[in-house]
Structures are given as structure tokens and as C-alpha cells.
Amino acid sequence: MKDVMVGTWAWGKGGNGSRMVFGTKQDENVLRESFSKCIELGFTKWDTAAVYGMGTCETFLGSLIGDEIYISTKFAPPKKYVEGDLTKSFEDSMQRLGRKKADLYWIHMPNNLLPNLKEAIPLIKEGRIGSIGISNVSTEHIKSAQELLFKEGLKLGAVQNHYSLLRRDQKVIIDYCNSQGITYYAYMVLEQGALAGYYNAKNHFPTVSMRNFMFPAGKFRKIEGLLSEMKRIADKYGIDRSQVPILWAMGNGAVPIVGITKPSHAQKLADAMRVDLTKEEIDLLTKEAEKTGIRQQGMWEPQ
Numbered sequence: 001m002k003d004v005m006v007g008t009w010a011w012g013k014g015g016n017g018s019r020m021v022f023g024t025k026q027d028e029n030v031l032r033e034s035f036s037k038c039i040e041l042g043f044t045k046w047d048t049a050a051v052y053g054m055g056t057c058e059t060f061l062g063s064l065i066g067d068e069i070y071i072s073t074k075f076a077p078p079k080k081y082v083e084g085d086l087t088k089s090f091e092d093s094m095q096r097l098g099r100k101k102a103d104l105y106w107i108h109m110p111n112n113l114l115p116n117l118k119e120a121i122p123l124i125k126e127g128r129i130g131s132i133g134i135s136n137v138s139t140e141h142i143k144s145a146q147e148l149l150f151k152e153g154l155k156l157g158a159v160q161n162h163y164s165l166l167r168r169d170q171k172v173i174i175d176y177c178n179s180q181g182i183t184y185y186a187y188m189v190l191e192q193g194a195l196a197g198y199y200n201a202k203n204h205f206p207t208v209s210m211r212n213f214m215f216p217a218g219k220f221r222k223i224e225g226l227l228s229e230m231k232r233i234a235d236k237y238g239i240d241r242s243q244v245p246i247l248w249a250m251g252n253g254a255v256p257i258v259g260i261t262k263p264s265h266a267q268k269l270a271d272a273m274r275v276d277l278t279k280e281e282i283d284l285l286t287k288e289a290e291k292t293g294i295r296q297q298g299m300w301e302p303q
Contacts, residue, residue, distance in 0.1 A: 001042045001043075001273060002250060002273050003045075003183075003255045004043065004045070004246075004250075004255060004256055004257075004258060004269065004273070005045040005046065005047045005072065005185060005255060005256070005257045005258070006038055006043050006045065006046050006047065006257075006258060006259075006260050007047050007187065007257040007258060007259040007260070008046065008047065008048045008052060008057050008061055008259070009021065009049070009052050009057070009259060010022050010024075010026060010259055010261050011026060011031055011048075011052065011053070011057045011060060011061065011261070012052040012053015012054070012055075012056045012057030012060075013053045013056045014053055014054055014056055015053070015054045016051050016052060016053060016054060018053070019209075020209070020210060021192075021209065021210045021211060022192065022193075022205075022206075022209055022210075022211055023205060023206025023207070023208060023209025023211065023212060024206065024209075026261055028060065030261070030262060030263075031060070031261065032064065033263050034260055034261060034262055034263050034265065034266060035064045036263075037263035037266040037267065038260060038266045039068075039069075041266055041267070041269075041270040042270075043260075043266065043269070043270075044068060044069055044070055045069075045070040045072070046061065046065065046069055046070065046071055046072065047072040047073075047185075047257050048061050048071070048072070048073045048074075048097075049073055049074035049076070049106070049108060050073065050074060050075060050076060050089055050092065050093050051074070051076045051108070055092070055096055058073060058093055058096035058097050059096045059097075061097065062096050062097040062098040062099070063098075065097070065098070065099075070103045070104070071097060071099060071102060071103050071104075072102070072103060072104035072105070072106065072133075073093050073097065073102055073104075073105060073106070074105070074106035074107070074108040074135065075089040075090060075093075075105070075106065075107055075108060075116070076089075076108040076109060077107060077108070077109055077111040077112055077116050078111065079111050079112075080112070081111075081112035081115045081116065083115075083119070084119075085116075085119075086107070086116050086119045086120055087119060087123070090102070090105065090120075090123060090128075090129075094128075100128065101127065101128050101129070101130060102128070102129055102130065103130045103131065104130060104131045104132075104133055104157060104158060105120070105123075105129040105130075105131070105132055105133065106132075106133040106134065106135050106158075106160060107120070107132075107133070107134050107135065108135050108136070109135065109136050109300070109302075110134065110136060110137050110138075110141045110302065113134065113137070113141055113144070113145060114144060114145070114148055117132070117134075117145055117148055117149065118148065120132055121149075121152050121154065124154055125152075125154075130157075131157030131158060132149070132154070132156065132157055132158075133156070133157055133158035133159060133160055133185075134156065134158075134159060134160075135159070135160040135161065135187075136160075136161060136162070136300070136301055136302060137159060137161065138173075138302070139172065139173055139176055142156065142159060142173070142176065142177070142182070146180070155181075156180075156182055157182065157183065158182060158183040158184070158185055159173065159177050159182055159183070159184050159185070160184075160185040160186075160187055160257070161173065161184070161185075161186065161187070162186075162187055162188050162296075162297070162298060162301060163184075163186035163187070163188075163189065163249060163252075163254055164186070164188055164189045164190070164191050164195065164245060164249065164296065165195060165226065165245050165248060165285060165286070165289040166191055166194070166195070166223070166289060166292065166294045166295070166296040167188070167191075167295060167296045167297065168286065168289060168290075168295075169295070170184075170186070170254075171252060171253075174252060174253045174254055175253065178253050183255055184253065184254050184255065185254070185255050185256075185257055186249045186254035186255065186256050186257065187257045188296075188298070189245050189246055189249045189254075189256045189257070189258065190242060190245055190246070190258070190259070191215060191296055192205075192211040192214070192215070192259075193205070193211065194211075194215045194219070194220070194223070194296075195223070195226075195227075195230070195242070195245045196241070196242040197227055197230060197231065197234075197240075197241035197242050198242070199220060200220050200224075200227075201217045201218070201220040201221045202217075204216070204217040204220055210299075214296070214298065214299070215296070219294060222292045222293065222294060223292050223294070225288055225291060225292075226285070226288040226289055226291070226292055227241070229284060229285060229288045230244040230245065230285070233277070233281055233285070237272075237275045238271075239268070239271055239272045239275060240268040240271070240272070242268060243268055243269065243271070243272035243275075244277075244285070245285075246258060246269070246272065247272060247275055247276070247277045248277060248282055248285050248286075251276070251277045251279075251282045252282065
């Protein structure tokens with residue numbers, strides 16, 4: 001099985017949860033079925049965060065997972081460093097998840113990155129954090145984190161940034177990470193569904209949702225050519241069009257984080273794992289994406 005991680009941003013409720021961000025309410029029974037289907041198909045790496053539904057996502061996921069699950073979660077640091085915040089957030093996350101240890105623990109934003117990394121070091125050395133990662137970061141952030149951790153005999157394990165056909169300015173960081181043995185995880189590879197092939201200018205995102213604010217109907221007209229090329233490639237391999245951007249990210253050296261809210265999503269992902277896009281297909285998709293003129297960016301991301 002190729003390396004891929006299941007994302008759960010859409011699993012949370014309330015603030016920063018599914019209805020607010022995606023404009024939809026998830027059925028917990030369907031999410032349970034989705035979890036079971038993922039495990040059946042061999043997807044055992046799961047990504048969540050304390051801010052997804054303000055803890056509700058971790059709590060729900062914690063009711064499902066067993067020891068066989070590789071769990072990744074995150075601390076969202078405030079703009080001003082407060083000593084003890086990371087440690088408290090970690091302990092709260094572990095309580096919600098029913099775990100003593102996080103396989104991968106992220107500093108979700110580079111706010112006061114080095115002080116927060118220093119606070120994480122005892123948890124790493126105690127073995128409670130299996131691997132430390134940093135998210136929404138630049139190459140300079142990565143190198144400074146490496147330097148700090150190296151002095152403690154530790155290693156930066158992972159980087160997680162926004163990377164997709166509509167956010168292509170990460171290749172230098174991806175190549176640097178791969179050269180250093182740092183796993184690069186790509187989030188929003190489907191742009192919250194904009195690149196799934198199910199939406200268009202007439203049938204776009206729910207009006208009252210963060211993703212509609214970030215990707216209004218007008219933008220769908222700009223990606224029609226890209227969606228058509230995705231469909232052509234998908235038809236060639238007998239896979240769903242939604243999987244083509246995922247395979248594109250893999251072909252460029254990233255490990256995608258794929259949001260799954262239905263059992264059918266898991267099956268489509270499994271079906272696509274047998275496919276490797278050719279260099280020519282990757283380059284063609286990149287050119288079609290460049291024609292859109294879109295550089296997609298989340299409101300939370302540093303410039």
C-alpha cells in the first residue's frame with residue numbers, strides 16, 4: 001500500500017467543524033462505517049487536530065481507534081507564546097483520543113515555533129511523542145527546527161503544508177524534505193472538494209460555508225479545462241476523477257492527507273493506489289493547472 005493518511009477535518013462538530021467549514025453535517029453512523037471500511041482496506045494512518053470541531057473530532061475518533069491505528073494530531077499555538085500551552089494541549093488531546101502517546105504530533109502553525117518545539121522536547125524524549133512535525137511552514141522554519149532538534153539529539157519527523165494542483169509552490173520544500181528524510185504531508189490536495197470533479201459553477205459549495213468563501217462559483221469556471229484533463233486520465237485508468245489530484249501529489253513526492261467521510265471514498269482511494277501517473281501526465285496536469293491562474297490559499301496560512 002502506498003503511503004497515505006486519512007484526514008478527519010470534516011468529522012468535527014461546532015466551531016471549526018463540518019457545518020462551519022464544509023457546509024454539511026456528517027452522520028456519525030456513516031463516519032463509523034467509513035472508519036471500518038478504511039481499516040478493512042488497509043488505511044491505518046489517521047490525521048486529526050485539537051481545533052477540528054474544537055476537540056469533538058478527537059473525541060469521536062478516540063471512540064473508534066485501537067492500538068493498530070497510527071494517530072497524528074496537532075497543537076495550534078496562539079500568536080503569543082505561553083509556557084505550558086503545548087503540554088496542556090497534548091495532554092487534553094491524549095485524553096480525548098484515549099491514548100498515552102501520539103505517533104506523530106504537530107505544531108499546527110509556526111507561531112513562536114522554536115519555544116514551542118523546546119517545550120515538546122521532554123515529551124519526545126519520554127517517548128510520548130513518537131515523531132514531531134511542523135505545519136504551514138517555510139524552508140527557513142524547517143531548517144531552524146532541524147538545528148534546534150539536532151542539538152538535542154533529535155530529528156524533525158515531518159512537515160505538513162497545503163499542496164495541490166491549485167497550490168503548486170511547494171516543490172522546493174518537498175524536495176528538501178525528501179533529501180533530509182523528513183516526510184512531507186500534503187493537505188487540501190482536493191481543495192476541500194473543488195478538485196473532486198463533483199462540483200462546478202452551477203453546482204458549487206453550500207453558500208454558508210468557509211469553503212464557498214474560499215472557492216466561490218466563479219473559480220469553478222477557471223478550472224473547467226483542468227477538470228476535463230483529470231477526467232481523461234481517470235477514464236484511462238478506470239478510476240474516479242477525484243483520485244487524479246491525489247496521484248499527482250504522490251508523483252511529486254508528497255504523502256497526501258485525504259479526507260474521507262463515506263465508505264465509497266475509501267474504496268475509490270484504494271482503487272487508485274494501483275495507479276502511477278506517468279511523468280507526461282503529471283506535467284500535463286501541472287500545465288493545465290497553471291492555465292487557471294489560481295494560487296489557492298487558506299485564510300489561516302502565512303503568506
